[in-house]
Amino acid sequence: MNIEIWKEDWRQEKSWLKTFLVFYFFRVLRNDISWRLLSDKNREWILRSNLIPNLERPGYADPENYGGGKTFDSKKNRKSTAKGLLLANYLEKYQPKSVLEIGPGAGFDTRMICDFPSVKRYVGVDINPAFTDFLQPRLNKFALSKKDFSFSLHTGDFKSMAFEPVNSIIFLSAVHHIPDRNELFASIKEPLVEGGTLFLYEPSHYLPRIDLITRKFLRGYYGPKYRNELSGLATHNFCTAEEFEKVFHKVGQLKMEKCFHLRLEFPFFVNRILRAYLNRKGVFRTPENWFMVEGANNPLRFFANRIAVIAQKSTRS
Numbered sequence: 001m002n003i004e005i006w007k008e009d010w011r012q013e014k015s016w017l018k019t020f021l022v023f024y025f026f027r028v029l030r031n032d033i034s035w036r037l038l039s040d041k042n043r044e045w046i047l048r049s050n051l052i053p054n055l056e057r058p059g060y061a062d063p064e065n066y067g068g069g070k071t072f073d074s075k076k077n078r079k080s081t082a083k084g085l086l087l088a089n090y091l092e093k094y095q096p097k098s099v100l101e102i103g104p105g106a107g108f109d110t111r112m113i114c115d116f117p118s119v120k121r122y123v124g125v126d127i128n129p130a131f132t133d134f135l136q137p138r139l140n141k142f143a144l145s146k147k148d149f150s151f152s153l154h155t156g157d158f159k160s161m162a163f164e165p166v167n168s169i170i171f172l173s174a175v176h177h178i179p180d181r182n183e184l185f186a187s188i189k190e191p192l193v194e195g196g197t198l199f200l201y202e203p204s205h206y207l208p209r210i211d212l213i214t215r216k217f218l219r220g221y222y223g224p225k226y227r228n229e230l231s232g233l234a235t236h237n238f239c240t241a242e243e244f245e246k247v248f249h250k251v252g253q254l255k256m257e258k259c260f261h262l263r264l265e266f267p268f269f270v271n272r273i274l275r276a277y278l279n280r281k282g283v284f285r286t287p288e289n290w291f292m293v294e295g296a297n298n299p300l301r302f303f304a305n306r307i308a309v310i311a312q313k314s315t316r317s
């Protein structure tokens, strides 16, 4: 793969995707809808563009400083974030023995997964070698300190790999880098054993996101120069409960067990009213003080910035 050649080829490419309106809809539509509407050629460009931030983004090339120093070594309490708290509750409830994590990055939450008493086997895969190189010596050391614990780390695109059977698959802010979700879930349900579970925590694609994208368009942020750079295509098409339900149904054997919507943000004219109402109702607040509601169909999901999902595999219909 020669990213520099791809970048130059994209600059020369005449594609509808470079036009203002098509690019706007590509960004603003729900991921599965925009993916379905794209031509095979444009999908190929998007898959290529996704490799650029994953391999070249400065924070990604320097794991030590990823996320402001939130790494495997960090002493910070993992449960001080909604992501960590939901992950801890998930581990507590399902007590997985073996976990496959896609996209561990610098491993801040990986530490909690590996530390969890029921977890005896950890498999991690990251497309970025800087992250797996960073995690390898840390996991080597960790494995010496935990009885009966073993791990394996793989570098590359999870799609090109076959994994051993596991009880749990975890994605923390990684699904939104992967636009072909039918392919994603069809491939990862294979290593999941009967009754095994998936845990996902991702940025969501509802009104706050649509509002932000639209405002960026109106301000000229996604101008011709932006659209002419391959990195501008990189999919940050965030996630929705609707898309997950649809994809799980399509690939089969995966059933949504739980869905949480969090970091609710309201437009200014209903902000005070809705906040007061949710406070009165005693709606759960995360450690970051975000509102969090439960249910794939909860109407408040339209105001959410984050989504967490637990799904279970069952071959019985």
Ligand SMILES: C[S@@+](CC[C@H](N)C(=O)[O-])C[C@H]1O[C@@H](n2cnc3c(N)ncnc32)[C@H](O)[C@@H]1O
Pocket (backbone or CB within 6 Å): 054, 067, 102, 103, 104, 105, 106, 107, 108, 109, 125, 126, 127, 128, 131, 156, 157, 158, 159, 171, 172, 173, 174, 177, 178
């Ligand atoms: C936003 S980071 C999240 C890192 C970490 N899980 C966290 O929550 O801080 C996304 C991670 O997914 C990895 N990734 C993206 N696409 C991938 C793919 N196709 N296969 C494996 N890893 C991938 C990236 O290299 C990166 O480490």
